[in-house]
Amino acid sequence: MSLSEFFNMGGYAFHVWTSYGLSFVLMVMLVVLPMQHKKQLTRRIRKAIRRRTES
Amino acid sequence: MINNSLHAFTSIVRRDLKLAMRNRSEWTNPLFFFFLACSLFPLGIGPGRDTLELIAPGIIWVTALLAAMLSLESIFRSDFEDGNLEQLMLSPHPFTILVYAKVLVHWLVTGIPLMLLSPLLGLILHMPADGILLLMFSLLLGTPVLSLIGSIGAALTVGLKRGGMLLSLLILPLYIPILIFGTGAVDVGLGGLDASGHFLLMGAILIMALTLAPLAAAAALRVSI
């Protein structure tokens, strides 16, 4: 199907794209949040290690 | 040994009943709440006979459920606070049996009075007589389940200072099936069909709760103490 047909989804554009869009947003968030958390944790741990080895 | 545990069971039942009788508000407050909350509906919705008659089973069941839920804290909290619960846990008797005793008293003191008061509320909500009978029977089967499942939530939250709201959050989803069948039985019976299917299902839920809920509640109490 053509690109415009794809976006229109047979008239059901709102329904299909809201569903897929909401799922996409929430599921990406579920991935991104742990990644950020991991960065925070490693930064904190590295700082603690450096403080310990320096003293 | 079995005789001993049976004796422990009955002595806890007797003790808790005595305590409940002495602390009159403990069992009268849920009844007042039940009556008041039910009365709010005609005041809020309008006294139209037909509407009230239609939704009366639901109103009475929901407010009975809420009244039972509000009184759940009393099962374990006072014994938790004065250390009695810990002593019961350490006793040589099976803890589950002792939990049974407390749940039984809760039902006797809360569930049965609710069931006995329900005809009056059915009357003021313009329910027909056979509907009221169905309602009482559904409450007879349903209120023990409310006490049993509720005891799990009470056990999980007994150690928390302000566990009341959390208790509701945990218990209400688990109450939904019994609510649906309880009101469904009355509605089906009033519609002229046979309600025995609903009652049998409620009986099955009751048996499942009787066998499994005290185990969960005892396990939860062990965690909380």
Place this chain on the structure above:
Amino acid sequence: MWKYLLKLTSFKNFYQFSGKLLPWLGVITFILFVVGLYWSLVIAPIDYQQKDSYRILYVHVPAAWMSLFVYIVMATSGAIHLIWKTKLSEVIANNCAPIGAVFTFLALVTGAIWGQPTWGTWWVWDARLTSELILLFLYIGYMSLHSAIEDRASAARAAAILAIVGLVNIPIIHYSVDWWFTLHQSASISVSKGSSMHPSMYWPLFVMATAFKFYFATVLLMRTRNDILERDQNANWVQEQEKSL
């Protein structure tokens, strides 16, 4: 093999093992989603009655399946923690909860969005939708109970008990379409009887469902590893690994 698995449950070993596994899981998830989405949205034919709106099925059904699957994993992990007192199972169970809640929420919302043009209503209080809503409440209750209890060990055990108690809901959700007259259609896919869906619609669903499973494994591992790091941050094996955390 059992000894190897048992050794794997220590925080350190699990962290290192999962660290090697995680990139592969991530890549497989990504590929499965790319393939699955293209298949679902472009290649799969339109439905005779619902035209293109049925494509919501390809996120709705996997989300719903996962909401049940994650709960079972959570309750099983909780039971393992109660019985054998392993720390890893506690961490896994806790991290299942938010993921499962998201899946349940998505199943309910995409279902409502799909139901609106198909059935003419956003919501109906039939057995399946109601029991799925109860599942969402159970997930929320799990997380609330866990955060309300201060002592971590007690919180984990109390939440595990709650999860096990809520297990009764899972068969209710699954069989609700068989036991009651529901607006929701009855199962078209079963392990024993195959599928009543046309293969051109069934295969993209299968790919998407697998993608969701791998996604769950990926996210669960990411969150579990973070919790392990946080709990063991003062342990020797963490402190010695400044570079390769």
